[in-house]
Amino acid sequence: MRSGRRRQQAPGCAARAGREVRQNHKDYHQVLLDVRRSTRRFPPGMPEEQRQILQEQLTDLILHVLRARPELHYYQGYHDIAVTLLLVSGERMAVALLERLSTLHLRDFMDPTMDSTKHILNYLMPILQRESPRLHDFMQRAEVGTIFALSWLITWYGHVLANVHHVLRLYDFFLASHPLMAVYFAAAIVLYREDEVLACECDMPSVHQLLSQIPQDLPYEALVSQAQQLFQRLPPRELAKEAALQLHKSIAIGSFSEFQQAASCQRPDAILRQQQQHLTPHKAEAEGLLPPAEHSPLVKAAVWGLTATLGAAALAVTQTALDWAPEFLLQLF
Incomplete structure (x- = not known):
């Protein structure tokens, strides 16, 4: 007893x-x-x-x-x-x-100081300078800096976007990409709004106020494509000197190539399929492999894309995920 x-x-x-x-x-x-x-x-x-x-x-x-x-x-x-x-x-x-x-994509944000985060943000202006010297020079004259994009970067836009489907789409994208992709996406947003920026008063308060408020109706899918194109045209190694990162090493960037190599054999869709073949839907939910039933309003294509990625992301986040995701999503519905 x-x-x-x-x-x-x-x-x-x-x-x-x-x-x-x-x-x-x-x-x-x-x-x-x-x-x-x-x-x-x-x-x-x-x-x-x-x-x-x-x-x-x-x-x-x-x-x-x-x-x-x-x-x-x-x-x-x-x-x-x-x-x-x-x-x-x-x-x-x-x-x-x-x-x-x-320990990977978010690692630089989790240093004891903001130095690493500031240096990551330093990539933004060189991208703008290469793509639109006029816009870059205007922002330089306004002395707006890059602080307007800080909350975008460190929350993966989760804090500033109201539409959950936009948030999940971006998480799909960032999970499957280089750690700097959130910066390239910020550049895509600023470039898309170039005419609005140039119509502002050329001073810090005006430009900062405009850029810090992200319109909720932006063409996010087109911006995802543009960010990918910017990354391909202007890879980080070409911008590192202008971003002054040769004086400050990024842990996330430095470890990504090794991480990619370790992830090269990962196929998130294959892993998820294997898990689902051995589990009933109820048991899969209980094991945390599927979103709970009460979250069903969120189980849309973007959620499934993220969940499929998560099937392998506990082991690795693969940069090639976007190659298979669209076809895989079509098979789920």
Whole structure:
């Protein structure tokens, strides 16, 4: 009887111990504040009780990665990426993916200072200079800098776009691309709005206010294509000197070629198919391989594209994913 009572008390004790570990983390209070402010990132109409459970999972997800990787430093905006992964893939897979991305694509944002992030942003102006000297010179005269794109970059646009399908499409794209692709996409946005920018007063407040507000009705699919074309025409190695990165090494960029080689045999669609062949839909959902049924309003093409990528992304994020994704998505519907 006594041992039975001890066993009954153990879960409560374990839960309290878990809460204490979580609350003792140095970033706990900041993470909690950011998670509480993330209400708009959840699907409209989601029951409050369900949202609160997901916010608890979001807090645990972030703190788990930070505890597992003490060299990483939390930044405001990290939770915007974490919540997207959580909503699409479920808690179990989101942990693996977020930890992997934090050591690769997001690594420079998680340094103790903003130096690496600032240097990553330095790629933006050389792209604009090559594509539109007139626009580049105007922005230089206005002294607007690149800070307007900071929240775009560190949240993968999750914080600034209201349409979840646009967010998921970009996550598909960035997961399958070079770590700098978010900067190339920023350049595509600025170039698309060139006429608006040139019509502004040539001063920092006017240009910054215009550029910091992303229109929600931009042709995002066309901008994805343009960003890819910019990357092909102006690869990072050609811009590194102008971006002054020869003085500051990027961990994300430096590790990407090795990561690509390790990922060269990964086929996310094949992995997902193998998983689905051995699991019923109910069991696949329980295992975190499919989005939960209550998230069904989000299960559109973009979500399936991301979920397919996630099938291999716990091991690797492959740059060739875009080659197979469109055909694979057509087979799912």
